[in-house]
Amino acid sequence: MKQIYNFSAGPAVLPKEVLQRAQAEMLDWHGSGMSVMEMSHRGKEFTSILEKTEADFRTLLNVPSQYKVLFLQGGAIAENAMIPLNLLNGKSADYVVTGAWSKRSVEDARAYGEIRIAATSEASSFTEVPSFDTWQLNQDAAYVHICTNETINGVEFDGIPNTHGVPIVADMSSHILSRPVDVSRYGVIYGGAQKNIGPAGLCIVVVHEGLLNQASPLTPAVFSWKTQADNQSMINTPPTYSIYIAGLVFEWLLAQGGVAAIEQKNIAKANLLYNYLDGSDFYYNNIQVANRSRMNIPFRLRNEQLNDAFLKGAEAQGLLQLKGHRMVGGMRASIYNAMPIEGVQALIAYMTEFAKHNA
Numbered sequence: 001m002k003q004i005y006n007f008s009a010g011p012a013v014l015p016k017e018v019l020q021r022a023q024a025e026m027l028d029w030h031g032s033g034m035s036v037m038e039m040s041h042r043g044k045e046f047t048s049i050l051e052k053t054e055a056d057f058r059t060l061l062n063v064p065s066q067y068k069v070l071f072l073q074g075g076a077i078a079e080n081a082m083i084p085l086n087l088l089n090g091k092s093a094d095y096v097v098t099g100a101w102s103k104r105s106v107e108d109a110r111a112y113g114e115i116r117i118a119a120t121s122e123a124s125s126f127t128e129v130p131s132f133d134t135w136q137l138n139q140d141a142a143y144v145h146i147c148t149n150e151t152i153n154g155v156e157f158d159g160i161p162n163t164h165g166v167p168i169v170a171d172m173s174s175h176i177l178s179r180p181v182d183v184s185r186y187g188v189i190y191g192g193a194q195k196n197i198g199p200a201g202l203c204i205v206v207v208h209e210g211l212l213n214q215a216s217p218l219t220p221a222v223f224s225w226k227t228q229a230d231n232q233s234m235i236n237t238p239p240t241y242s243i244y245i246a247g248l249v250f251e252w253l254l255a256q257g258g259v260a261a262i263e264q265k266n267i268a269k270a271n272l273l274y275n276y277l278d279g280s281d282f283y284y285n286n287i288q289v290a291n292r293s294r295m296n297i298p299f300r301l302r303n304e305q306l307n308d309a310f311l312k313g314a315e316a317q318g319l320l321q322l323k324g325h326r327m328v329g330g331m332r333a334s335i336y337n338a339m340p341i342e343g344v345q346a347l348i349a350y351m352t353e354f355a356k357h358n359a
């Protein structure tokens, strides 16, 4: 099989070992004679998969016992609506807008109550996180919503502010499990699976149990965090195969040494690419250094007329899905946990050659 490196923003690259294990277990999971896809979600086999998956996730992210871990469907976009339904309870909420995804969260939430923009970096084209001392936070807000890694813009939070007791709700879709997180500083953490966790179709919600009693009666049962927490995420049929693959990814991550160890690899990969970009007069990245994402690295060619040739040449080298999101253009290399450093090295080697031939 041809060696490729997949830089897709998501669905994204998965560890080869995980795919091989899924392949080996495809027809007969642990002597059950069944594929995981064919199992009852309430049977003992799948119950054991779900329990282990949750336990490993808790270990990886060091989730305190006062938090529930829910395995839901609908992706992060569904949670954009479910967050206000589950939390607003007649109050207002503060949102910080740092890129396309947090902007979308505001738009989705507005149907459900008063949503205020506490800070936005739109004026600077989302190249930074507004400094915390400029945020206009309301003490009476039900929550403060942030997106800690903006997948499209390549902006990542470097720490979070003190909100004086107002719960922080964070969309971590595109960097969850890439770095340690102090879960106790958040009310809710959520993320779609299709970047660092596993296949699309699964969304993980980590919610403090103190936030489970304020949902609007209009909240659909499948999206009521309380109902799902009371039913082990099984009020409906959960996305069983996606959960199973997520469980294999968690085992892989534990074998890598866990989140602290993968963070070191992620720092090394990101530094390699940013250092190359900063030293180049052919390519550039314009995100504030402190807020540069380790996971999603957008970059541009100074001569944009070469974009198509760049992408075509990359593909011929097995460097796939480097085209930037249509909203921002340019290029983007997503280098999630499962991207080996060799992929970043191959990308830089290609970029160096391309620049040399087109200078």
Ligand code: PMP
Residues within 6 Å of the ligand: 010, 074, 075, 076, 077, 078, 101, 147, 149, 150, 151, 152, 171, 172, 173, 174, 192, 193
């Ligand atoms: N938030 C972020 C940060 C994302 O990257 C994405 C998907 N790329 C979403 C939300 C939307 O997720 P989904 O398509 O799973 O609903």
